[in-house]
Amino acid sequence: MNQRLEEIFGEKGLIAKKFPGYEYRTQQFEMAEEIEKAIAEEKHLVVEAGTGVGKSFAYLVPLIEYINQTRERVVVSTYTIALQEQLIKNDIPFLQSAKILRSDSFKVALAKGRSNYLCLRRLARTSEFQGELFKNQDEFGDLALLKEWSAITSEGSLSELPRLSSPKVWDKVCCQQDNCLGKRCLYQERCFFKRARKMLYQANLFIVNHHLFFSDLALRAKKQNLLPLYKVVVFDEAHSLEKVASAHLGIEVSNFRISYLLNSLYSRKKGFLTTLKLNQEVFNYIEETREEAAIFFQEVEGWMKKEETRRVKIPNFVEERVSPRLEAIAKILAKRRMIAESKEEEVEITSYIKRSLSLSSEIRIIINQSLKDYVYWVEESKRGKYPRITLYSSPINVAEHLQEELFKPIRPIIMTSATLTVNNSFTFFKKRTGLKETRELLLGSPFDYKKQVKLYLCR
Known part of the structure; x- marks a missing residue:
């Protein structure tokens, strides 16, 4: 038995002394021990731990011990804000009060975009x-x-x-x-x-969400970064990894998004373009583009009513009438940028040029179905008075991307959740995420559900 972990998690350990009513859980100890081994051997690890195991303490303690020994940086990534707040406001302060953390070697930061x-x-x-x-x-x-x-x-x-x-x-x-x-x-x-970035670089434990983590991962492929370099990653709520990765690798274009850009540029004599003292022809062009966008989404909606499925199987299923206009708007802005009155005005114009061209490119990709091994579809939802119509493109399988961009370059990665297995097997999760070589640990819950759970059925 690991003596240091016993001193922390044991029935008379540091946590028990600080936590009234603390109950020793073999599953929590086993999870912490396995994580410690995975970190030492630089091996990936997947852990399914049922409700009540105490997953956050089980991975925080080995991470903190690793930081104390090496002074290296580590990342804990979660899917929900609620769990981030639990870690920052409750779990880590408790471990500090239990004197498990050495204040001279440990600093935590909540990383935000x-x-x-x-x-x-x-x-x-x-x-x-x-x-x-x-x-x-x-x-x-x-x-x-x-x-x-x-x-x-x-x-x-x-x-x-x-x-x-x-x-x-x-x-x-x-x-x-x-x-x-x-x-x-x-x-x-x-x-x-800038101040937040400075504090981030002074920390050695980063709490982030999955979306920010994958944004940083994408930037690293371009030799840029949001997060400082780190050695170990823990994904809590790891069941959502595939979903988040698909969103980052995919494209999403809605009528609301196009309207928001056009309204930001010009709407009812207001908007960014009015600060540039442009002529009425430019404002008219924005209004015409708004009308063309409305026709475009009406045609998409008409296509949806005729089809039994929302999946778009052929390219150019509607006429592409918006992208050329967004590109023309970018050219108008680029011409105006040449006589910008200040550096501030120049960067604001550049921002709108990039947004216009990016949106144009994404629409073209979806309509032309340019990306190989991607699936394309349309969805409609109600938001207030108006329907939200969204075009999507997403990779059929993110496994290869994750294998090359996540699991190969970064070791170790610890993944945990209460729901990772199918029929007590991690095979499906590993296949969908591209995880090939990994340690595995399947733990039940310490709860006695027959005695500790009541089920209410509403009539």
Whole structure:
């Protein structure tokens, strides 16, 4: 038996001394021991642990021991915000209070994407042009709230902010890579994102969500990164890995997304283009593009009504009438960028050029079915008064991508969830995720369901 783990998890261990009513669970001890071995041997590990095992403690303790011994960085990735908050607010502080963590060698950071932080430069510019950008009192009220909050917030994080009436205003003031002036920014010394990045590099345990992790993974293929280099990864809620990977490798284009871009550019004498002092012909072109987009999605909706399946099996199933117009808008903006009045104006124009071209490219890919071994389909849902029509493209199987981009370059990776097996076998999970060589551990729940569970059936 591992003596150090016994000192922590045992009936008279460090956790028991700090946790009233603590019950020793053999499954938790076994999971922690197996994770410790996997880390030492740099082997992947999949663990299915039933309800009540205490999975978070079972992987946090070996990770912390590893950090204490090596000073290396590790990542814990979750699917839900609730679990991230549990780790940050409850589990890790408890382990610190139980004196399992050495404060001199351990620092934790919650990693968030750039768009979660307020950009003071964009806030100032948006305030300057608010009359051209916003239409109603709720939006002006949100902007006023943001200006007041910017003076008192220490983190500048969206999670700290009182609820806004609309995401539109935040989109105009949040940090975005395409809009960042870097060292040329007048606000760089007060930059919330820069401050958060600095704290991240001082930490050795990162709590992230799966989406951010895969965004970082995609950037690493381009020799860029969101997260500092790390040695060990734990995926909690690992049953969602395939779903998140498919979303990152796939494409999603909706009528709402196109409308949002066009409305941001120009709508009812408001929008970014009005700040550039362009002629009426440009505004008319945006309105015509909006009409063409509406016709495009009407044709998609008409196709859906005629087909028994939502899957699109042939290319060019409707006329592609939006992409050429988005490309033309990008050219108009590129021409205007040549006479930009400031660096700020230049980066804002560049951002809209990239968004227009990216959206155009994605529509073309879906309509032309350009990607091999991808599946294409259409969905319709109701959102308020108007139907949301979305075109999708996703790889048929993400296994090969994950094998090459995740499991080969990074070792060890620990994957855990309460639901990973089918008929007590990890075969299906391994096949769908491309996981070939791995240790396996299947644990039941310590709960006695016959005695500890009540089932209520509603009539």
